[in-house]
Amino acid sequence: MGTRKRYWMMKTEPETFSIDDLARVGTEPWNGVRNYQARNFMRDGMQLGDGVMIYHSNCKVPGIAGLATVASRAYPDPTQFDPQSDYFDPASSRENPRWQLVDVAFERKLRRLIPLEEVKRHADALGEGFPLTARGNRLSVFPVTAAQWKLLLSLE
DNA sequence: GCCAACGTTGGC
DNA sequence: GCCAACGTTGGC
Numbered sequence: 001m002g003t004r005k006r007y008w009m010m011k012t013e014p015e016t017f018s019i020d021d022l023a024r025v026g027t028e029p030w031n032g033v034r035n036y037q038a039r040n041f042m043r044d045g046m047q048l049g050d051g052v053m054i055y056h057s058n059c060k061v062p063g064i065a066g067l068a069t070v071a072s073r074a075y076p077d078p079t080q081f082d083p084q085s086d087y088f089d090p091a092s093s094r095e096n097p098r099w100q101l102v103d104v105a106f107e108r109k110l111r112r113l114i115p116l117e118e119v120k121r122h123a124d125a126l127g128e129g130f131p132l133t134a135r136g137n138r139l140s141v142f143p144v145t146a147a148q149w150k151l152l153l154s155l156e
Numbered sequence: 157g158c159c160a161a162c163g164t165t166g167g168c
Numbered sequence: 169g170c171c172a173a174c175g176t177t178g179g180c
Contacts, residue, residue: 058178136161138177
C-alpha cells in the first residue's frame with residue numbers, strides 16, 4: 001500500500017516550459033527526460049502525490065520557482081515514438097519503450113524565485129552530493145529529503 | 157558565448 | 169570491457 005510521501009526536484013528550462021506554463025496548463029506530462037538515472041527516479045521512485053520542486057535551469061537567474069505534485073504513475077513518454085519531436089528516439093520502440101515520464105500537477109509558485117546562488121549558501125546543510133550544489137551535476141530529476149525540502153522552503 | 161563536467165557511443 | 173571522441177548540460 002502507500003508509502004509515505006517523497007520529495008523530488010525536477011529541472012526545466014523556462015524558455016521551453018516554465019512554472020508559469022505549468023500554472024496555465026495545470027497538469028503536464030513531463031516529457032523529454034533522456035537520462036537513465038532521471039528516468040529511473042520517475043519510474044521506480046515516484047508515487048502519486050509526491051512533492052516536487054520545479055527548478056528553472058539554463059536561464060538568467062536559475063533557481064527554484066514553484067511547487068508541484070506527482071500526478072500519475074510512470075508511463076512511456078510518447079515523444080520518443082514521434083519522428084517530428086525533438087525527443088524522438090529511433091532506438092526505442094512501442095514494444096520496448098526506453099523512456100518513461102510522469103504527469104506533474106501545478107501546486108503553486110513560490111512567493112519569489114529562490115536563486116541557485118542562495119541555495120548554494122546552504123550547501124553544507126544540504127549535504128555533500130546534493131545535485132544543485134554539487135559541482136558539475138546535470139541530473140534533471142532527483143530526490144530531495146524531507147529535511148532538504150524543509151530547508152529549501154524556509155528560504156522562500 | 158565560453159567551457160568544464162558529464163553521459164553516451166562506438167571502435168577495437 | 170576499455171576508453172577516446174563526441175554531444176549535451178547548464179552556470180557563469
